[in-house]
Amino acid sequence: MTEDLIRVENLTMHFPLQKGFMANLFTREKKFVRAVDGVSFAIRKGEVLGLVGESGSGKTTTGRLILRLLKQTSGEVFYRSKSITAYSSGEMECLREKMQVIFQDPYASLSPRMSIGDAISHPLRIHGVADGTKARELTLAMMEKVGLSPASFLYRKYPHQVSGGQRQRVVIARALVTNPDFVVADEPIAMADVSVRSMILELMVKLKEEFDLTYLFITHDLATCKYICDHLAIMYLGKIVEIGPLQEIFRNPVHPYTATLLDAVPVPDPKFRRTHPMPKGEIPSPINPPSGCSFHPRCAYAEPACSLTVPELVDVGMEHRVACPVKAR
Amino acid sequence: MNPGDTILSIQDLHVEFPINIGTVRAVQGVSLELKMGEVMGLVGESGCGKSTLGFSILRLLRPPGRISGGKILYRDRDIAAMDRRELLALRGSKIAMIFQDPLTSLNPLYSIGDHFVETLKTHEKGLGRKDALVLAERMLESLGIAKDRLHEYPHQMSGGMRQRIMIGLALIMNPDLLIADEPTTALDVIVEAQFLDLLNDLKNRFNLTIILITHNLGNVAQLADRITVMYGGAIAEVAPAGSLFHDPLHPYTRGLLASIPNIRLDQPKLMTMPGSPPDLVDPPAGCVFHPRCPHTMDICRKERPPIAARNGHLVNCWLYKERP
Amino acid sequence: MNYSMARGLARPIRFFAGMGRKYGVEWWILCVGALIIIAILAMAFFSPFIAPFDPYRQDAGPQLAAPGGPYLMGTDNLQRDVWSRIVFGSQTILRVSVLAAVISSFFGILLGLISGYAGGAVDRSLSLVMDAVYVFPGLILAIALAAMFGPGVLNITFAVAVIYIPTYFRLVRGQTLAIKQELYVEAARAIGAGSFTILGKYIFPNVIATTVVVFTLNVADAIMIEAALTYLGLGLPPSIVDWGMDLAMGKKYLPSGVWWLVTFPGMMISLLALGFTMLGEGLAEILNPRLLER
Numbered sequence: 001m002t003e004d005l006i007r008v009e010n011l012t013m014h015f016p017l018q019k020g021f022m023a024n025l026f027t028r029e030k031k032f033v034r035a036v037d038g039v040s041f042a043i044r045k046g047e048v049l050g051l052v053g054e055s056g057s058g059k060t061t062t063g064r065l066i067l068r069l070l071k072q073t074s075g076e077v078f079y080r081s082k083s084i085t086a087y088s089s090g091e092m093e094c095l096r097e098k099m100q101v102i103f104q105d106p107y108a109s110l111s112p113r114m115s116i117g118d119a120i121s122h123p124l125r126i127h128g129v130a131d132g133t134k135a136r137e138l139t140l141a142m143m144e145k146v147g148l149s150p151a152s153f154l155y156r157k158y159p160h161q162v163s164g165g166q167r168q169r170v171v172i173a174r175a176l177v178t179n180p181d182f183v184v185a186d187e188p189i190a191m192a193d194v195s196v197r198s199m200i201l202e203l204m205v206k207l208k209e210e211f212d213l214t215y216l217f218i219t220h221d222l223a224t225c226k227y228i229c230d231h232l233a234i235m236y237l238g239k240i241v242e243i244g245p246l247q248e249i250f251r252n253p254v255h256p257y258t259a260t261l262l263d264a265v266p267v268p269d270p271k272f273r274r275t276h277p278m279p280k281g282e283i284p285s286p287i288n289p290p291s292g293c294s295f296h297p298r299c300a301y302a303e304p305a306c307s308l309t310v311p312e313l314v315d316v317g318m319e320h321r322v323a324c325p326v327k328a329r
Numbered sequence: 330m331n332p333g334d335t336i337l338s339i340q341d342l343h344v345e346f347p348i349n350i351g352t353v354r355a356v357q358g359v360s361l362e363l364k365m366g367e368v369m370g371l372v373g374e375s376g377c378g379k380s381t382l383g384f385s386i387l388r389l390l391r392p393p394g395r396i397s398g399g400k401i402l403y404r405d406r407d408i409a410a411m412d413r414r415e416l417l418a419l420r421g422s423k424i425a426m427i428f429q430d431p432l433t434s435l436n437p438l439y440s441i442g443d444h445f446v447e448t449l450k451t452h453e454k455g456l457g458r459k460d461a462l463v464l465a466e467r468m469l470e471s472l473g474i475a476k477d478r479l480h481e482y483p484h485q486m487s488g489g490m491r492q493r494i495m496i497g498l499a500l501i502m503n504p505d506l507l508i509a510d511e512p513t514t515a516l517d518v519i520v521e522a523q524f525l526d527l528l529n530d531l532k533n534r535f536n537l538t539i540i541l542i543t544h545n546l547g548n549v550a551q552l553a554d555r556i557t558v559m560y561g562g563a564i565a566e567v568a569p570a571g572s573l574f575h576d577p578l579h580p581y582t583r584g585l586l587a588s589i590p591n592i593r594l595d596q597p598k599l600m601t602m603p604g605s606p607p608d609l610v611d612p613p614a615g616c617v618f619h620p621r622c623p624h625t626m627d628i629c630r631k632e633r634p635p636i637a638a639r640n641g642h643l644v645n646c647w648l649y650k651e652r653p
Numbered sequence: 654m655n656y657s658m659a660r661g662l663a664r665p666i667r668f669f670a671g672m673g674r675k676y677g678v679e680w681w682i683l684c685v686g687a688l689i690i691i692a693i694l695a696m697a698f699f700s701p702f703i704a705p706f707d708p709y710r711q712d713a714g715p716q717l718a719a720p721g722g723p724y725l726m727g728t729d730n731l732q733r734d735v736w737s738r739i740v741f742g743s744q745t746i747l748r749v750s751v752l753a754a755v756i757s758s759f760f761g762i763l764l765g766l767i768s769g770y771a772g773g774a775v776d777r778s779l780s781l782v783m784d785a786v787y788v789f790p791g792l793i794l795a796i797a798l799a800a801m802f803g804p805g806v807l808n809i810t811f812a813v814a815v816i817y818i819p820t821y822f823r824l825v826r827g828q829t830l831a832i833k834q835e836l837y838v839e840a841a842r843a844i845g846a847g848s849f850t851i852l853g854k855y856i857f858p859n860v861i862a863t864t865v866v867v868f869t870l871n872v873a874d875a876i877m878i879e880a881a882l883t884y885l886g887l888g889l890p891p892s893i894v895d896w897g898m899d900l901a902m903g904k905k906y907l908p909s910g911v912w913w914l915v916t917f918p919g920m921m922i923s924l925l926a927l928g929f930t931m932l933g934e935g936l937a938e939i940l941n942p943r944l945l946e947r
Contacts, residue, residue, distance in 0.1 A: 195601075198602075263522075266546075267551075268574065270570045270574060274522065278522045280473075282488075
């Protein structure tokens with residue numbers, strides 16, 4: 001049985017709202033942005049879990065919490081069944097050799113004053129994997145693998161001197177150069193040109209096979225998920241509303257929000273024009289989420305109980321769990 | 330004018346940006362006919378010239394950008410040659426435009442009502458503030474927004490609502506033509522879908538012709554009647570929506586469609602197009618797509634392809650034209 | 654000039670012309686500034702070969718002779734050749750102002766980086782100290798420090814250096830605070846880099862461009878302060894050749910029509926300061942990171 005590579009239990013992140021000096025004097029209650037509110041899931045080795053949500057869902061924050069780039073308000077993170085929640089910064093720094101990240105904006109995630117070769121080889125030096133000429137060799141090999149060719153020519157170039165697609169390749173190379181187990185990809189194609197996106201996706205699939213990687217793929221685009229993910233977790237206002245194998249959820253979306261999301265995805269084919277209207281309303285503020293089930297004000301199936309109790313994830317078969325007492329019956 | 334008549338005719342338009350490293354040829358000889366009542370999707374990647382084309386219709390190009398050739402005929406008047414007075418009367422009242430980021434398109438210091446009043450008073454000099462606000466209220470109603478939000482300020486509204494205000498401002502003078510430049514790029518998926526529904530609804534109610542500029546092929550599939558695909562500053566293909574998606578002719582269109590994840594299809598592999606978009610300062614000779622094309626012929630490297638008509642499509646490709 | 658000489662000159666000429674076209678007038682300002690500095694630097698390095706007389710020699714010529722003949726800039730009241738004193742004086746002023754700028758920048762940048770990155774109590778206390786020093790009018794503080802430290806080249810250098818530390822501190826702290834939020838710093842943390850590595854390899858290289866410009870302008874300012882201090886009689890013993898001191902000394906003879914004791918030192922001070930200012934302004938345009946973006 002494949003073990004859980006990553007497990008998250010009741011992860012919570014409440015950002016305190018900064019208020020002005022006077023406001024702080026006069027109000028006693030503190031306001032929080034409930035970015036992540038009690039999230040639990042596990043990712044097995046070799047899986048690609050898609051973490052899907054719109055803005056305010058908490059998906060990006062969850063990614064950062066798993067990598068411990070942010071300190072959580074409460075909850076635990078396990079890597080290979082060991083709790084890493086209480087790791088010191090020194091221990092965490094060592095662990096980063098095995099847990100890596102690909103950010104959304106390749107231009108912003110590379111230092112403008114560092115050459116491509118230096119940027120990619122830096123993790124090698126940090127973790128003592130290689131130094132000097134050996135580091136350079138490994139870097140050049142990695143660059144060829146991700147399609148940065150000719151490697152020796154591009155080694156000395158700076159981020160602003162190469163194209164957007166190449167920059168994203170650099171970021172991917174940097175993430176994989178220390179041979180990690182687990183990679184968090186935070187909207188890796190959102191800022192790329194349309195014709196470059198397929199290249200990045202294909203590259204990620206190829207490298208997953210080659211390096212035996214496990215991905216947490218954070219995105220708002222279900223179409224991309226369908227291509228690369230095998231499991232899905234749908235988030236809404238800081239909570240997971242549905243989680244399970246991707247094919248299962250696509251075949252049978254139980255939670256009303258999931259169904260709406262699937263319906264809303266624009267299909268590049270006029271044959272599949274949406275004929276029925278979208279539900280009204282927009283995502284509420286994560287500072288003041290609705291009581292009970294956060295989706296109830298927009299839900300066509302809401303019952304009186306929905307505004308009172310926060311729903312738990314319930315098993316509906318085939319490892320498919322849903323947080324909706326109405327629809328999961 | 331009747332539906333089906335040509336409302337906008339762009340003829341051999343050239344737009345360039347002379348900058349210090351050279352001249353960027355953003356739009357190179359684009360010709361397009363827009364029929365009244367249709368939704369024309371203008372698609373392409375960043376740098377293909379679609380937004381530049383959209384901006385040049387209303388001569389909203391930022392300097393040093395300028396129209397260096399061609400005509401833009403709106404009901405037989407050439408916008409490119411209009412004097413300033415005529416142009417200002419045209420903008421916002423006959424042809425309107427909405428932009429990508431509603432937060433920066435609205436003035437944070439003015440209330441929503443103020444925005445409407447300003448637009449109305451600019452085009453109808455004698456209109457008083459009270460009357461203008463009444464018209465604004467009616468517009469908000471058709472957008473599904475509560476009337477009392479006229480007193481609010483842009484930062485108090487959500488992204489989707491701001492974008493709806495933008496449409497309201499654009500349509501308040503009942504224009505013929507609406508140009509929408511990437512209107513949903515900054516919106517969430519569900520809000521995006523709501524917005525497209527709204528656009529469709531408004532199109533029918535206000536008898537609009539719409540140019541929808543976007544890089545999202547899913548959106549144009551949802552809304553457009555005809556689609557124009559642009560690449561490297563030139564048109565690659567123009568076709569009715571169904572026909573474009575099911576029988577794409579231009580190699581770029583084919584490559585593009587095959588590289589997009591489609592939630593309704595089983596796609597074992599996504600096609601990747603080698604190379605990257607062309608340098609517009611020094612574009613490739615001949616067909617601008619030839620360095621990345623799997624079907625490049627000798628003539629593609631030397632001469633720009635003429636427009637060929639095939640199966641109801643207009644294609645800019647040597648594959649479809651008999652060699653001279 | 655034969656063919657190969659012309660060929661050899663062609664490349665540098667093309668380089669200069671190319672830069673000029675690319676950056677416009679700022680490039681030429683930079684060149685002029687650099688030229689001035691190089692000339693005066695040469696003056697300082699090759700003083701014994703350029704100066705016709707020993708600057709200390711008190712019988713070089715007649716007393717208070719006007720410029721002309723063997724005395725390019727005339728002589729002073731102690732019968733010393735003014736031109737020779739100008740030549741040797743360049744050493745002092747350059748030494749003090751450049752060294753002061755180096756010391757300032759070293760401490761200012763280091764403390765700014767630490768303060769900006771660490772935040773919290775460290776940041777607040779350092780900022781408080783720096784703000785206190787910054788708020789003091791520079792010249793007055795320099796005078797106070799010079800008086801406190803006593804005479805000597807090194808003392809005057811330190812006095813001048815202290816005034817500028819807050820300038821670098823504030824600049825670097827501000828930039829560090831901004832860069833700390835950038836995605837590439839978070840990315841650096843994500844690959845496992847420790848705080849010192851992040852400061853040294855990710856933050857510092859992105860901060861240094863603006864500090865170079867501040868450095869050159871700093872030297873220009875330090876020149877003026879140094880001259881002012883020595884003019885006021887603080888800091889340097891009479892055994893050192895210095896433009897500011899000579900200017901102070903020559904002031905007495907102005908009413909009698911002896912203009913060359915004041916004009917030439919004054920002109921040199923201004924010229925050197927101008928040179929560094931022009932270099933700084935020119936560099937500001939060239940090093941502007943926005944130009945590096947595509």
